[in-house]
Amino acid sequence: MKIFSLPKTIYSVILLLIFFGCASQKSFIEKDGFLKVEAENFHHQTNDSIRKWYIIDKNFKSNLKDADAPHSKSASKNRYIEILPDTRQTHNDKLIRKENFNNNPGMAVVHYKVKISTPGRYYVWAKAFSTGPEDNGVHVGINGKWPDSGKRLQWCKGKKTWYWESKQRTKEVHCGIENAIYLDIDKAGEHTIQFSMREDGFEMDEWLMTTDINFNPRNKN
Numbered sequence: 268m269k270i271f272s273l274p275k276t277i278y279s280v281i282l283l284l285i286f287f288g289c290a291s292q293k294s295f296i297e298k299d300g301f302l303k304v305e306a307e308n309f310h311h312q313t314n315d316s317i318r319k320w321y322i323i324d325k326n327f328k329s330n331l332k333d334a335d336a337p338h339s340k341s342a343s344k345n346r347y348i349e350i351l352p353d354t355r356q357t358h359n360d361k362l363i364r365k366e367n368f369n370n371n372p373g374m375a376v377v378h379y380k381v382k383i384s385t386p387g388r389y390y391v392w393a394k395a396f397s398t399g400p401e402d403n404g405v406h407v408g409i410n411g412k413w414p415d416s417g418k419r420l421q422w423c424k425g426k427k428t429w430y431w432e433s434k435q436r437t438k439e440v441h442c443g444i445e446n447a448i449y450l451d452i453d454k455a456g457e458h459t460i461q462f463s464m465r466e467d468g469f470e471m472d473e474w475l476m477t478t479d480i481n482f483n484p485r486n487k488n
Contacts, residue, residue: 300478353468
C-alpha cells in the first residue's frame, strides 16, 4: 500500500496556516478584572467594503492612500492595524460621511473573542498613533451592540507616537472626558468586543479592559 506524502515545504505551509488559523479563533482570557490584547489579533472583520482594517508590519505594501509611513518598528510585536484608505487627513480635506468619517459605529468593524470570569464595568483603553487632527477617533462595543459609553474614544495628546488613551469626546469637550469609555458586562462567559471606524487612517496597536477605574497604562511604561 502506497502512503501519500507531501513535500516538506508544503507541509510546513499547511502547519503555519493551521497555527495562524487557530490563533485567530482563540478567546482572550480576563484575569482579576484585567485583559490586554494585541490589536492585530482580531477574530474577523465586517462591513469593510468601503474602509478596511489592515495589519501593518515590515512586509506590508499597498497603494492605498495613507497620511504617513508605517510605524511597525515602534509598535508592540512590530505589528498594528490601520483603517485604509486614509482620504481625510486634515480639516481642509472633504468630510464624506459613511466613507472617511462615521460618527455612528458599525462601519469597518474588527471583532475579538474574550472570556470573562469577573462581570462588572470595564474601562476600555487603546494605544493609537495619531498623526493629525482627523485620525484620532474610534468606537468600541460589545456583542454586536454599541452603547453610548463606547462611542467616540478620542485622542488629542501624544501626537506622532504610540499613546494610550481612554477619553470620550463630547459636544462640550472635544478632547474627551475621563472615565466615560466603558463596557458593562453583566454575565461571565464568552463575549465579543468590537472596534469600529470613526475616522479613516486610525492606527491601533493594543487595547485593554480593566475594572479598575484608577488604572492608567501610561504609568506602566
